Amino acid sequence: MAKWNLDAAVQHLVVNAHSQPIRRCAQYVREAIEAGGVTLVRRNSAKDYGPSLTAVGFLEVAEQAPLRELKGDVVVMQAIGEHVHGHMQMYSGTQWISDYKQNGFWPYIRSRPEYKLYRFPSPSTSTPLPPLPVFNYGVPGTYRPSISYGSAPDDDSNGTISGAPGGSSSGSPSGSSSGNTMSGSLAGAPAYPGTPILQGMIGPNIEAVQTRLKQLGWTLVPDGIFGNYTKGAVVSFQRTVSLTDDGIVGPNTWNALFN
Secondary structure, three states, X not given: OOOOOHHHHHHHHHHHXXXXXXXXXXXXXXXXXXXXXXXXXXXXXHHHOHHHHHHOOOEEEOOOOOOOOOOOOEEEEOOEOOEOOOEEEEEOOOOEEOOEEOOOOOOOOOOOOOEEEEEOOOOOOOOOOOOOOOEOOOOOOOEOOOOXXXXXXXXXXXXXXXXXXXXXXXXXXXXXOOOOOOXXXXXXXXXXXXXXXXXXXXXXXXXXXXXXXXXXXXXXXXOOEOOHHHHHHHHHHHHHOOOOOOOOEOHHHHHHHHO
């Protein structure tokens, strides 16, 4: 595995970052990473840098809620709306930086694109962290459950993954022996809001869906943000009740959840 000087990379990023975005995030983060002693294959868009990172030793790691970022972590965000090239950023130990010093994790005011987080293993790590398995449900986006590295019962060596309801890749909620068996109707169920709920949205309706899915056995943090985890849980729920598994909470999915 290539050696990478994390401190040199972060110092380069901090020194060269602007106070405002200049739409060159991939260039600035790439140059900072290369200042640490590795060379990345160049890509045309920030959103495409995942393979370049893993090629030099970075590992994709599981998302956590809340996110537990470490100094040197790199996030690659996918395209959303007018941001067709995606976004790339690195954590300095105190803040997220791309071509500018960001005010927080998200570089956009409202948009919440899909993303992956990459981390370079510490030289002191005796066993490198395994790459994160990805479930592709055949719809845009992926479901990436939380994984406890180094814990045999939760790794994917036997085909099971923590974070999916019931601890298995089947997506059935805890205690359910059949994919179509659900329990726990909700008294005073909220009315369908009138418009489909889908990835990228935020608000109380999303939090209501997350809370209900959690009640039914899915591992979610009800934060009101419809991200990767929420979409994965919705897809899994839809399959459980034999609905179209598109990850969109329309009237049929809403009624199945709350009635």
